[in-house]
Amino acid sequence: MGEPIREIATKRSVEAVYTGGSVRWSANGQKLFSTCTNVVKVIDLQDTNGNYTIGDPEDELRITCTAVDKNRNRLLIAYNNQVIREYSIPLDPVQNKPELARSWKTMHSAPILVMEFSEDGNLLATGAADHVVKVWNLTEQQCTHTLKGPSVVSAIVFGKNEKLVVGYIEGQLNLYNIMRGAPKKLVNEWQNHNSHITALLQIPESRVVVALSRDQTMSLHETETHETLKVLPLYESIESGAIGHNGNLFTVGEEGVLKEWVIDTAKLLMKKRVTSSQIDQLSYDMVSNRFLAVSAEQNLIVLDFQSLKITRQIVGFHDEIYSCCLFGSKESHMAVASNTSEIRIYNTKTLDCQLIRGHSESVLSVVSPKWDTSILISCSKDNSIIFWRLHNLNQDSDVTSTSLVPICAATGHANSVTALAVSNTAKAPFLASVSTDCTIKLWDLRELAKMKVTEVTGDGEIVDSLPKLTCSSTMVAHGKDVNCVDVSESDALIATGGMDKLVKLWQLDTNRMQLGIGGTLTGHRRGVGDVKFARSSHKLASCSGDMTVKIWNVSEKNCVQTITGHTCAVFRVLFVRNDTQIISADSAGIVKIWTIKTAECETSVDAHTDKVWSLASNDEESEFVTAGTDGRIVFWKDITEEKQKVEDEKRREAIEQDQTLTNLLSQKRYKEALVFALTLAKPYCAFKVISALISDESEEELGLAISRLDTRQTEILLQFCVKWNTNSRTSHVAQRVFFEIIHLVNPDDLIGMPNAFSYIESLLPYTQRHMDRLDRARQDVSLFDFVWKQMRSVV
Template identity: 80%
Template sequence: MAEPIKEIATKRSVEAVYTGGTVRWSANGQKLFSTCTNVVKVIDLEDNSASYTIGDSDDELRITCTAIDKNRNRLLVAYNNQVIREYSIPLDPSMNKPELARTWKTMHTAPILVMEFDEGGNILATGAADHVVKVWNLTEQQCTHTLKGPAVVSAILFGKNEKLVVGYIEGQLHLYNIMIGAPKKHVNTWNNHNSHITALLQVPDSRYVVALSRDQTMSIHETETQETLRVLPLYESIESGAIGHNGNLFTVGEEGFVKEWVIESAKLLRKKRISSSQIDDISYDVVSNRFLAVSAEQNLIVLDFDSLNIIRQIVGFHDEIYSCCLLGKEETHMAVASNTSEIRLYNTKTLDCHLVRGHTESVLSVVSPSWDTSLLASCSKDNSIIIWRLVSTSEESSTLIPLCAATGHSNTVTSLAISNSARASFLASVSSDCTIKLWDLGDSAKMKEASIDGEGDFVEQLPKLTCSSTMVAHGKDVNCVDISESDALIATGGMDKLVKLWQVDTQKMQLGIAGTLSGHRRGVGDVKFAKHSHKLASCSGDMTIKIWNISEKSCLQTITGHSCAVFRVIFVRNDTQLLSADSAGIIKIWTLKTADCESSIDAHTDKIWSLSKNHDESEFVTAGTDGRIIVWKDVTEEKQRVEDEKRREAIEQDQTLTNLLSQKRFSDALVFALTLAKPFCAYKVIIALMSEDTQEELGSAISRLDQRQIEILLQFCVKWNTNSRHSPVAQRVFYEIIHIIEPDKLVAMPGAYGYIESLLPYTQRHMDRLDRAKQDVSLFDFVWRQMRSAV
């Protein structure tokens, strides 16, 4: 049997990398610079991980927008206090991190919403919510123009011949001449749109500017003649656009499609759905010949230019995660259910994410059976259940294909459990409608992939599972369900503070009442059967965990220790231990025999909704309200080895020091103690040196020390001097040091001046104590003499 778990540590985690705002390409097209609240995270597209962070995560300021120059060697970050920080980006960001080059105050009176460089990268334009655009000469570090507009600035573009086009949220377009000495700054106004200008694009090798708007049109303007060439309908509220190397226009908007247009005629060449939600931004990287699309759900989608196929999907921020489940052969994938209608399917090795559309509302639970890890069952707030199969689409990617659906609950389906055996396979579901339902999987799990046309209600197009049995389980919402190892019993827990047991007749696929376990004072958050014993664990909002004897339907023990509601619990190590997670983000490891808490880990910053383990219990996965997914590994043996190694080294070092002292090699012993930075060992050596007949022995040993060892010895003296018992040793050592080393050299040592200053207060205190003792001795001597003379 494996050793008990004492400690777990983070192996890897999925963190937030994008929380809204702008995303920029790196020079080589292999990295992305994305805004994440108050920092910029650099995402490596090879493994979808944040390789490093630009900025201070503890900074209270929030990023409003970013900009990168055409050569992509300078990154500008604007904050909500209207300050801009400029970072220099090295040619290879993987080797060196960007460095802060300068910071300046823009004098805008509202947050900066958009920043753009000119073609040369020496002129910057900043547009803000104060209706003002400022033009900056970065070489001379000065503001050259302040351009007041009619509304909040939404888009900026540098045109040909020192022209600047500015778009506003009310639909106006202003053309400015920013040539130094120009008699008139504001040249023209175009009023072709009646809604938010979302993008301004320069047509290659021309003076034409394309404006995109949420009024479902685009307009083409000539910056020299100042005329509007045409206004064309796009039949969609456009959020962003980009021009590819072929000269065509690519747009994204509220429909979730990428569309390719001929600019002159607005002829639609092709379109492809890449998201079930609105797409807020699209940008093209000519180096890698790829698009980057950003969805309204804060997902980053990398597309191939030629085919518009999805190459990579990165979840910027998960929001609240309700459930995680490992699946696939050798647990190669992880399904994540969060506060969205899509299932996030992660490759556990590369962290590449695939978004699987199916449910219409938030997915609450995902489970996979042990007898076929390619199957997955999910349930949602849309009252439905979908059975999926994991299939490979290529050597590196996989997806979930729907097999069948189950409908019948009249309210949110909160939790699922699948039988542990394939002989009579079934699915148990519980819901906020207070019922438990039993679904006979039978051959349904072996069905061929369902044919979905992509239109209409997804669930309605799937083959339906038949409900075998329905029971009213609890008086209030049912939160959790679990199935025993033998598939003979089902346990449910609800907000009515009860744990209910249900018998399963696998021949008839019928449910029967098996008993009620009462004792919790708040709603039950989770129930789990032990694999190898007749035990059941339940946790509750009353901050306790209860272990029940199923046969006798009695409570064996109540485990206390959590300071808030306990949401999840699992058995580990052959049912001898428990892992529990609570609403404060704390994980606790318990040993059942003693009810002792072996370890308490501050894992998350908010509620933990998901706690699961892999097949051999070597790794655990947690996720919750903070949107983080953390994979933990058991480090008990590793930590024990480290502690044993430290203990062995300490014994060897003590033996070496003892040998040196016994051989009266005091100088070598002092050097050895200082090298190990052990104050007590050094103290023992100095005591031995001071007890020698020759008073020069201590000074001789100190004179052989180098500068670093002298500094360590001074540091020890400061510690010893704080204790009246050890202060004589400290004073003697300091006496020897100041007589061996010249004062100028001593003060020049790093930190020496501070050590000397630290010695003074306690030295004065020791002197005062000696003076008082001297006075007391004199008084005692006087009294003693007077008493003798009187006798």
């Protein structure tokens, strides 16, 4: 891959699939319908290529909730203008995309927050922030009931014998009789809770409804006798729940733990930690026998019902991404550090994801050493560094067959650890870390290979239970926060950059594992965002908030080149192509590729909508990964060679076509030449052919050539006439062709052309202009002739 990079293009990307709201199962339990701002994302749990989007991403409306009927053949989407759109979900799995069946205005005066179908799918209940629940008969397409409640609606469930139970955010429960002709709609009010009703569940084959609340209790209610059977403590603020096929209750809440209860007694049977954050939703799919848990960090977690093992994890939205790193055998995995305490590990082939808990605060950087790509090192705002190892559990390289387990930790920084850099060789392995405490620390990794994988149990802090590395050397690096660090190819130098506008060089004694001052590089007018050593030369690149990229001579410690062209702060820089080019990324999401020798920008790509915090390449430098504040991860590929091949092919085809046309003209095969030019849609070539036909001795040749054209070719020729008619130098050819067409083509065929009238309308104004010009020329000639005759008579 030694050729310069001229063009890059998106190969694939990791986009947001869930930004909050409701998530629903499909009929076969293989797809999820998740809310993503103004569209619904359909997530195929079997094949990521089967994902697609329902709705228009450009729509200004926002989705407030969704619902799928029990038969799973209808998807309803409610928007913030109180309109509901119904999509029909095809039964044939080959037909992926649902179609819009109908939409209607609900007449709610506030956004719809809850939608639920009846068991048979004929009725729909909508609950809104206007305290009103409306019941809709979908068969007759009419609203049958409008039920006013005491506060904002938070949960709805259809009970037995045409009963409807509604929960409110202030803890009230109302029981309604929605039978037609019922003398009284509101038949009972329960006041057993004092906080938000988060879920209402109908116990199968019974008339009992379970109410879950944030007041850490659940209540059981009989919808026929209106009796409150029990109010039982759950000792946790409950956010959602589901009833499994075994008849037990499963709940989730602020602890991030899935709990199983006996409904009648609230006896805790089992609990399983799912995530370190709160879980907002829990739903059970009986077909696939799986749970879906939705965390407050917008992650979708699929669990097997029997074993409660996590079978699939999907990051709904990354928020802000700080760092990305390719690691594993043949770069099989990618680690992502974002605005969360969990590390996201992606399989680069399938883009399946694992969420790895370890840090207690946001992870800021992830790196992997070249000498052992199974090792991953992460640092965090919790002031710690954790070393991980990727374990393959079987021969398959999918997400379920690998596990990232901790080896050891490194603590000692007094503030957030912002960046890491690891040695390039394993002769004397080390890690350099920098922090907002203004220091650089050196860690000896020679004992790392001897450390065994640590078994971490319980839900405590992982860092506290891991073996600790000892810091070999500590230096005060900068006067302000240190942003970046890099190690030279020979492992002899380390470079750091900070908010004090300086780039510092540090000499390294690998025998004693000690740091020494190597020099200071000055010249930037703002904080330094990134530093990178060249791999095959004595160069160092740095980028800064002053919108420049500087190339330094490390030996002489001077700036040899300043590259300008960015219009905002430059955050990342990377050497590529044997140090002949660099890639830079800025705070506006622009990625630029520069040739160092000429300081020219080869290409500029609008990669992201906000700051780019991560820029990395694979070993071959054929692919690049960028990520940033917009939460997107984009894989780029070098298409310079592909584009060159396409351009060469186009050039070759153009030469062949020109030669063919020249041969036809030289052989006076004008009719074939005209058809050839029209088939290729080349106006200039057609103009040359028609000019040759007009200048031919036989005046009938043009008419004969046009008469042999089919309807499509005639229409193309008319399009050319419109263009030619706009220029006085080519208008005579356009007029002659148009004259032949209207005399040779059947009027009905001419009118039947799709754009016939627009062609005529376009020809008229320019034709009138040409006529006026000819009239003026005729008058000028007549005047000239008159004056000439008068002059001769005088003489």
